Structure formats: structure tokens, C-alpha cells
Amino acid sequence: MESLVEMDERYNPYTGKRLVPGIDDVTPRAASMGLEPPRFCEHCGRxxxxxxxxxxxxxxxxxxxxxxxxxxxxxx
Structure with a gap:
């Protein structure tokens, strides 16, 4: 059974890095312009x-x- 911490984790869909509250995560320029599809799952980082x-x-x-x-x- 997954803990609540694991269930609440989110990942950057363009870099695959785990998102940490309070720390800014850089989104690539092409992605912010809508030109790049996500490459990683936001839920598990795969x-x-x-x-x-x-x-x-x-x-x-x-x-x-x-x-x-x-x-x-x-x-x-």
C-alpha cells in the first residue's frame, strides 16, 4: 500500500524531476509556449x-x- 506522501508526489512533465513545494521548477521555453509535449508522467515520473x-x-x-x-x- 502506498503512503500518502507517495500519492501526493508530482513530477515535472517535461524534465521528470520531482516537484518540491516552495522550490521553483524551470519549464523549458518550448514547453511553456506549447510547442513541446510532456515526456514524463506527472503522477509517477516515468x-x-x-x-x-x-x-x-x-x-x-x-x-x-x-x-x-x-x-x-x-x-x-
Missing amino acids: RMIVQVSPDGWWAKCSRHGVIDSSLREQQR
Whole structure:
């Protein structure tokens, strides 16, 4: 069983580094402009399978499923 600390951990989807409250995490410029898809899962930090096409992208984590560019746009 996972502890609450592990369940609350978040990771930078562009670098894979664990996010620490109170410490700024740098997002690559291309990612902040919406030009780069996430490469790491925000929930577990694992590298994802990423497919980029002219009209968007999708990324798949083996544990947490698929996200795509249309879902990201809705979150903004």
C-alpha cells in the first residue's frame, strides 16, 4: 500500500524531476509556449511513449494511461 506522501508526489512533465513545494521548477521555453509535449508522467515520473503529429500529440504512461493535446488545451 502506498503512503500518502507517495500519492501526493508530482513530477515535472517535461524534465521528470520531482516537484518540491516552495522550490521553483524551470519549464523549458518550448514547453511553456506549447510547442513541446510532456515526456514524463506527472503522477509517477516515468518516461512516457509520445507520438507527435501535425495536428497534436498523445502521450502514454504504462501506469496512468493516455493524455493528448486536446485534453491539455481544455486544462488551460
